[in-house]
Amino acid sequence: MDKKRVAIQGIKASFHEEAAFKFFGEDIETIECNSFKQTCEALKAKKADYVVMAIENSIAGSLLPNYALLRDYRYSIIGEVYLRIQLHLLALPGVKFEQIKNVESHPIAIRQCIDFFDEYPYLNVKESTDTAACAKRIRDEQLTDTVAIANQLAARTYDLEILERRIESNKKNYTRFLILTDHKETDIPNANKASLSFQTTNEVGSLANVLNIFAGHQVNLTKIQSMPVLGRRNEYNFYVDIEWEDASLYQQAISRVLRHTVNFTLMGEYLKNERV
Structure with missing residues (x-):
């Protein structure tokens, strides 16, 4: 049986892939996309069967551009996922905290860890497009002076160690994701x-x-x-x-x-x- 093809914004081990795993299970084919619009285009071009799209965060609020995509593409919503956003400090195996000079992550993830950075003002914070991409870069380039802020899935996927766990300032941080498809047979038994x-x-x-x-x-x-x-x-x-x-x-x-x-x-x- 062919695996479900699920388009996500970001790369493997991003929060969008974690949400996809929570809804579909891990036996899926992840279609990596650079933007939310690209995920919709992948579904339109039949390169994906489903889209996982963040729609709101308990701290940042609604993602208004994604409401515009819902309006423009008119895909069917067949499910939702609430994902607790837990942010960890990831490094190459064996790297000590004292070696760290740089921290990289998505700007929203960085803002959600502001209390941690107040404790370590000497760290050089760099913004990037994706939490998982920062973890992958550390693995690929073998960076010993740089850590990423990302999830546990990124640590597992890119063979990194967790130096500090749960560094997010608000421990009740959730993101809600929608599951979209263009399939016509979308009746969900016992929908509520x-x-x-x-x-x-x-x-x-x-x-x-x-x-x-x-x-x-x-x-x-x-x-x-x-x-x-x-x-x-x-x-x-x-x-x-x-x-x-x-x-x-x-x-x-x-x-x-x-x-x-x-x-x-x-x-x-x-x-x-x-x-x-």
Whole structure:
């Protein structure tokens, strides 16, 4: 049986590959891409079967450019993954902390470790495009004065040792990833979460009416994000995530919401993933 081909932003052992492993298992073919747009293009060109895309972080917030990609490519959302972001200091085997002069990582990862760097102000911090790429460079170039900030998967993949564990400032740091596909057969048995997009009229209370319909049918709103409609002043697309326990009440709510919205799109129904 052919392996599932999963497009990720970054290289092997990045957090996106870790999220892919959590959803699909490790017996997959990872398609490395330099950008989120490239992951969508890989799916469009049939070079991948799925895309794993970060959509929000508990510290950094929503990744707004990725909402634009969801709008432009209109792929189906078939699942989600919450990944705890744990950041470690990785070095070549045998390297001592006293030898370190340089630290490399993605700028967001660096910012998430600010308390650690306050303790060691003499370290030269360098920004890079990908956490895993920094780990790979240390392995490939055998750098003994440089460490990377990356995950445990990167340490395992590139044969590095963890000098310092859990150096992130906030220990409750999560990123939510979406699983996208262009397959038409996307029915998920017992789905209990959905992602929607729609516009409302400019009438007073129009958005409130939609939200009240969900509340009245015991459908829980877990996320709402607005994005301007291209070329239209004061008009917005709303991206909404909802959860339910009673599928019939959910279906009734959707039927009513359709009457109060414009350009309604059901982006996907799937199983919610609990944080761990």
